[in-house]
Amino acid sequence: xxxxxxxxxxxxxxxxxxxxxxxxxxxxxxxxxxxxxxxxxxxxxxxxxxxxxxxxxxxxxxxxxxxxxxxxxxxxxxxxxxxxxxxxxxxxxxxxxxxxxxxxxxxxxxxxx
Amino acid sequence: xxxxxxxxxxxxxxxxxxxxxxxxxxxxxxxxxxxxxxxxxxxxxxxxxxxxxxxxxxxxxxxxxxxxxxxxxxxxxxxxxxxxxxxxxxxxxxxxxxxxxxxxxxxxxxxxxxxxxxxxxxxxxxxxxxx
Amino acid sequence: xxxxxxxxxxxxxxxxxxxxxxxxxxxxxxxxxxxxxxxxxxxxxxxxxxxxxxxxxxxxxxxxxxxxxxxxxxxxxxxxxxxxxxxxxxxxxxxxxxxxxxxxxxxxxxxxxxxxxxxxxxxxxxxxxxxxxxxxxxxxxxxxxxxxxxxxxxxxxxxxxxxxxxxxxxxxxxxxxxxxxxxxxxxxxxxxxxxxxxxxxxxxxxxxxxxxxxxxxxxxxxxxxxxxxxxxxxxxxxxxxxxxxxxxxxxxxxxxxxxxxxxxxxxxxxxxxxxxxxxxxxxxxxxxxxxxxxxxxxxxxxxxxxxxxxxxxxxxxxxxxxxxxxxxxxxxxxxxxxxxxxxxxxxxxxxxxxxxxxxxxxxxxxxxxxxxxxxxxxxxxxxxxxxxxxxxxxxxxxxxxxxxxxxxx
Numbered sequence: 104x105x106x107x108x109x110x111x112x113x114x115x116x117x118x119x120x121x122x123x124x125x126x127x128x129x130x131x132x133x134x135x136x137x138x139x140x141x142x143x144x145x146x147x148x149x150x151x152x153x154x155x156x157x158x159x160x161x162x163x164x165x166x167x168x169x170x171x172x173x174x175x176x177x178x179x180x181x182x183x184x185x186x187x188x189x190x191x192x193x194x195x196x197x198x199x200x201x202x203x204x205x206x207x208x209x210x211x212x213x214x215x216x
Numbered sequence: 217x218x219x220x221x222x223x224x225x226x227x228x229x230x231x232x233x234x235x236x237x238x239x240x241x242x243x244x245x246x247x248x249x250x251x252x253x254x255x256x257x258x259x260x261x262x263x264x265x266x267x268x269x270x271x272x273x274x275x276x277x278x279x280x281x282x283x284x285x286x287x288x289x290x291x292x293x294x295x296x297x298x299x300x301x302x303x304x305x306x307x308x309x310x311x312x313x314x315x316x317x318x319x320x321x322x323x324x325x326x327x328x329x330x331x332x333x334x335x336x337x338x339x340x341x342x343x344x345x346x347x
Numbered sequence: 348x349x350x351x352x353x354x355x356x357x358x359x360x361x362x363x364x365x366x367x368x369x370x371x372x373x374x375x376x377x378x379x380x381x382x383x384x385x386x387x388x389x390x391x392x393x394x395x396x397x398x399x400x401x402x403x404x405x406x407x408x409x410x411x412x413x414x415x416x417x418x419x420x421x422x423x424x425x426x427x428x429x430x431x432x433x434x435x436x437x438x439x440x441x442x443x444x445x446x447x448x449x450x451x452x453x454x455x456x457x458x459x460x461x462x463x464x465x466x467x468x469x470x471x472x473x474x475x476x477x478x479x480x481x482x483x484x485x486x487x488x489x490x491x492x493x494x495x496x497x498x499x500x501x502x503x504x505x506x507x508x509x510x511x512x513x514x515x516x517x518x519x520x521x522x523x524x525x526x527x528x529x530x531x532x533x534x535x536x537x538x539x540x541x542x543x544x545x546x547x548x549x550x551x552x553x554x555x556x557x558x559x560x561x562x563x564x565x566x567x568x569x570x571x572x573x574x575x576x577x578x579x580x581x582x583x584x585x586x587x588x589x590x591x592x593x594x595x596x597x598x599x600x601x602x603x604x605x606x607x608x609x610x611x612x613x614x615x616x617x618x619x620x621x622x623x624x625x626x627x628x629x630x631x632x633x634x635x636x637x638x639x640x641x642x643x644x645x646x647x648x649x650x651x652x653x654x655x656x657x658x659x660x661x662x663x664x665x666x667x668x669x670x671x672x673x674x675x676x677x678x679x680x681x682x683x684x685x686x687x688x689x690x691x692x693x694x695x696x697x698x699x700x701x702x703x704x705x706x707x708x709x710x711x712x713x714x715x716x717x718x719x720x721x722x723x724x725x726x727x728x729x730x731x732x733x734x735x736x737x738x739x740x741x742x743x744x745x746x747x748x749x750x751x752x753x754x755x756x
Contacts, residue, residue, distance in 0.1 A: 138304030
């Protein structure tokens with residue numbers, strides 16, 4: 104699939120309730136070796152209750168400066184959570200459905216990437 | 217930052233598509249700019265085109281192409297308009313993506329080669345270093 | 348000498364930004380109508396451009412990324428594309444004006460009609476971009492452009508009433524015949540001229556052309572701290588010359604020959620010759636800066652190979668786009684449009700495009716992924732946020748004021 108189809112797609116819970124939109128997709132470089140690097144394995148989706156792309160990522164990176172901008176953008180995307188790929192039931196174009204008992208995680212990125 | 221539980225520590229580098237991969241510059245092995253990452257192709261490890269959560273999925277290629285208009289205004293161009301750079305060729309990911317091959321060998325730079333051969337090389341001095 | 352030449356990038360950027368044909372005329376118009384009562388705007392603008400040029404130079408030196416690449420990476424294709432459209436249009440308008448300005452300046456020197464000089468000027472600009480090494484280009488244009496210091500010398504030679512000038516500068520008042528709207532329109536025009544985005548695009552791309560690294564950070568800072576204040580001082584000197592000669596008589600400045608009149612009055616034929624050389628160099632430098640900026644912004648947004656340090660065959664689309672821009676500029680000028688009128692619009696549009704340019708620079712300057720440990724300190728961020736507010740206010744007020752005042756007439 105083309106990743107662009109997944110971004111900004113609406114996300115609903117197991118019973119069809121609207122949870123938000125996919126603002127980003129998290130990959131981890133721990134897949135099978137592909138050339139010089141490991142393959143980026145799809146780890147999870149970052150879901151925000153609000154639309155509008157989180158292009159600066161302040162709610163994830165923990166960068167706190169410049170103070171006013173960081174606080175504003177972190178506030179704007181409060182409630183963003185990470186859903187692991189295992190907890191995603193289906194990905195149809197324009198609709199992501201989560202499984203029963205999906206778990207929410209903190210969207211934080213750890214340390215220098 | 218958030219009162220949600222922390223995810224388990226990842227076993228490798230974490231890359232968020234929008235934050236770290238999309239719209240990033242791709243450089244070839246010599247550091248020459250090649251193109252930008254316009255989109256990514258993700259396939260299941262078993263080769264499936266539209267993986268669900270039960271299959272592991274990985275990025276198989278970087279996509280670039282004449283898709284600026286659709287990224288700005290919406291919609292999706294047909295698959296034939298995309299240029300693929302397989303993840304196999306990527307050697308490093310930082311603020312730019314570094315490839316292990318030369319830009320000459322990639323399809324995506326055909327426009328550059330065309331302009332070079334049909335316009336620039338025809339103007340005197342085009343093939344020489346600036347004096 | 349080497350130390351002075353090391354500052355050439357900053358000086359050339361400032362000359363192209365502060366002393367191009369549009370600014371030469373705007374400064375003289377402001378001086379002839381408002382005296383030095385808008386000098387404080389130049390100061391505010393100089394501090395602002397120093398702040399952001401320093402940041403973008405630092406980012407370029409540490410991460411190797413020029414500003415427009417960062418704009419696309421951090422803002423995404425939509426906002427980045429909007430910025431590209433605005434910046435490219437402004438660059439093209441300004442480039443057209445500069446090539447026209449070169450022709451006007453050569454007309455002053457030779458009394459040959461500008462339309463004959465226009466293709467010559469366009470070709471000369473292209474030849475320098477095509478074949479000359481970046482360092483030679485900036486050194487020669489920067490050094491020769493410095494002859495515009497003759498404006499500052501002229502201020503002294505004219506023997507003005509210093510207390511009147513000081514009064515205008517330190518107690519700015521809006522005169523009855525001008526009105527608040529005109530005053531603030533010109534304030535925004537001067538601010539937009541000082542902080543024109545192509546200055547940062549050129550400066551940061553130039554930093555990459557010169558292959559600055561972490562070791563060159565202090566050189567980058569010196570370039571900024573010498574080049575832009577110098578540009579500001581000369582801007583004020585031009586306004587002062589017009590204020591001394593034209594304001595008391597109520598003459599409104601509109602042509603290049605009027606702008607150089609105070610210098611001729613002060614220092615005779617020799618000074619006139621020097622200032623004409625300076626104006627040719629400054630407009631030529633501005634033409635180089637704007638055409639290179641057109642190439643830089645387009646190539647950096649699209650991900651093409653760019654840079655004068657590469658032979659043209661290795662940066663084909665970059666060079667082709669600049670050739671097309673120059674052809675368009677020459678074509679437009681041959682229709683006898685007044686190049687100076689063209690810049691008055693582009694200056695105001697610069698003010699509108701400012702926020703989209705400076706926000707990403709500020710964000711990246713704080714991003715440890717690009718800057719490692721050298722992220723901005725709190726003081727820099729504080730100043731930068733204040734300036735972001737000023738920039739947004741100026742950008743919002745620019746077009747309404749332009750309409751209300753009829754572009755300052």
